[in-house]
Amino acid sequence: MPVNQTLVQKLIRTKPVDTTVEYVAEPTASGNGLHRSIGLFPLTMIGVGATIGTGIFFTMVEAVPKAGPSVVLSFLIAAITAGLTALCYAELSFRIPASGSSYSFAYATVGEFLAFIMAACLLLEYGLAASATAIGWSAYLNNFLGNAFGVHIPEMLRSPMIVSGLKGVEFHPGHINLPPILLVCLCCFLLLRGTKESATTNAIMVMIKLAILIFFIVIAFSGFDANNFVPFFNTDNSKGFAGMSGVTAAAGTVFFSFIGLDTVATAGEEVRNPKRNVPIGILAALVIVTVFYLLVAVAALGAQPAAKFEGQEAGLAVILQNVTGKTWPALILSAGAVISVFSVTLVTIYGQTRILYAISRDGLISKSFQTVNPRTAAPVSNTLIVCMVVGLVAGFVDATFLWDMVSMGTLTAFIVVSLAVPVMRKKENGKGIKGFRVPFGPYVVPGLSIFACLYIMRDLSGTTFRIFFIWMTAAILTYFLYGMRNSRLNKPA
Numbered sequence: 001m002p003v004n005q006t007l008v009q010k011l012i013r014t015k016p017v018d019t020t021v022e023y024v025a026e027p028t029a030s031g032n033g034l035h036r037s038i039g040l041f042p043l044t045m046i047g048v049g050a051t052i053g054t055g056i057f058f059t060m061v062e063a064v065p066k067a068g069p070s071v072v073l074s075f076l077i078a079a080i081t082a083g084l085t086a087l088c089y090a091e092l093s094f095r096i097p098a099s100g101s102s103y104s105f106a107y108a109t110v111g112e113f114l115a116f117i118m119a120a121c122l123l124l125e126y127g128l129a130a131s132a133t134a135i136g137w138s139a140y141l142n143n144f145l146g147n148a149f150g151v152h153i154p155e156m157l158r159s160p161m162i163v164s165g166l167k168g169v170e171f172h173p174g175h176i177n178l179p180p181i182l183l184v185c186l187c188c189f190l191l192l193r194g195t196k197e198s199a200t201t202n203a204i205m206v207m208i209k210l211a212i213l214i215f216f217i218v219i220a221f222s223g224f225d226a227n228n229f230v231p232f233f234n235t236d237n238s239k240g241f242a243g244m245s246g247v248t249a250a251a252g253t254v255f256f257s258f259i260g261l262d263t264v265a266t267a268g269e270e271v272r273n274p275k276r277n278v279p280i281g282i283l284a285a286l287v288i289v290t291v292f293y294l295l296v297a298v299a300a301l302g303a304q305p306a307a308k309f310e311g312q313e314a315g316l317a318v319i320l321q322n323v324t325g326k327t328w329p330a331l332i333l334s335a336g337a338v339i340s341v342f343s344v345t346l347v348t349i350y351g352q353t354r355i356l357y358a359i360s361r362d363g364l365i366s367k368s369f370q371t372v373n374p375r376t377a378a379p380v381s382n383t384l385i386v387c388m389v390v391g392l393v394a395g396f397v398d399a400t401f402l403w404d405m406v407s408m409g410t411l412t413a414f415i416v417v418s419l420a421v422p423v424m425r426k427k428e429n430g431k432g433i434k435g436f437r438v439p440f441g442p443y444v445v446p447g448l449s450i451f452a453c454l455y456i457m458r459d460l461s462g463t464t465f466r467i468f469f470i471w472m473t474a475a476i477l478t479y480f481l482y483g484m485r486n487s488r489l490n491k492p493a
Helices: 007-012 040-051 060-095 102-109 112-149 178-192 195-222 244-266 274-303 315-324 328-361 380-396 403-428 444-457 462-486
Strands: 162-165 168-171
Touching: 007 112, 040 195, 040 244, 040 274, 040 328, 060 244, 060 274, 060 315, 060 403, 060 444, 102 112, 102 328, 102 403, 112 178, 112 315, 112 328, 112 380, 112 403, 112 462, 178 328, 178 380, 195 274, 195 315, 195 328, 244 274, 244 403, 244 444, 274 315, 315 328, 328 380, 403 444, 403 462
Parallel strands: none
Antiparallel strands: 162 168
């Protein structure tokens, strides 16, 4: 790669596909690199673990007040959009099975600058998703402790300092949400022990989670009342959420819960036989997630009127308690939620560390993010920094600020992935390796995916767009001040 490139050439330079695809058929460990230790089942469970739990356990409280019973359509719209993008992920992950996911796809297709912008979106997406899910964990932990031991965490130790009030941002000095900080510390400890151990533990937690959700579905359906779905659409337009506007607004809120598709792709460099297992893992995770989301949403709405969801803490546990009139079902569900959210937080933190690892290896950020412990094959300083930031946000900031920001990052990532498919096909010029390809050519599915993402994005709040603009400005400055000058592509070939 010549050093004397023009500014435009530097912005659009791409990482050659040959060097992006570091495929090894069997598990290996060479030098300072990552190990290929994850098989198809734990890989699929990584995707399921990053999705199921977040959208169901928490965002029903945020989404149902917007859409009413028609929130079921919101989950369906989000699932269709994620499904279209999943096909794009499957094709690209087959050709570029490396750490970094959307970032690596963008670097190999649309150029370095857009890849760095994509990386910034992913960092925002994963960091805030980990913080938001850790915050939700606090409510279910408190519900579990109350039902099991009659003990409740003091309000000052489970409420953040920065909250969203009726008059805007409010500050509550002396308050800290301690349980999320402890959860992040536990995730950090586990991730530092190594990827294989983390993936195995996650798979066990996900299986427990699915069993708990099946338990909820069965009991909630015993109290099913079809009248709870009338009227189906939200009729209150005081906040602009009547009819389909509420459906699309709620779809934007729940959409971030499909972040698991991206998480599967971030593990590409640590997966055995990634060209086969990553595409299958993505699609399998999508099917499992969609089925469970729809079943739980219908069961919850059938068991409780939509008006009761707003502001409800540990909502699914409360529904079981109301349906049965007993505390033990709520106790079981709260215990399951505590385990479930542990797995979601673990996987999202894992995904962010692998994205930072990939960016650092390309020279666009500090080399400290790619330093790997030779014994555990874990990026130690990378993991510690991520967990510190995630823990601070989770401990001091209200989750209300975080949900839509995560959706914005996810939707942007999905758009770039969809754009990358036709670009990759054009680069291959009909000579690409054989494998999975999106059906109906390189334009139909990616085009529908982009349209669906923009359709959902348009109903996100103005505050979300403003914060996203500030974050993107910071990312652009970082690229021009550090990334462009230190890129590995500056070095002669």
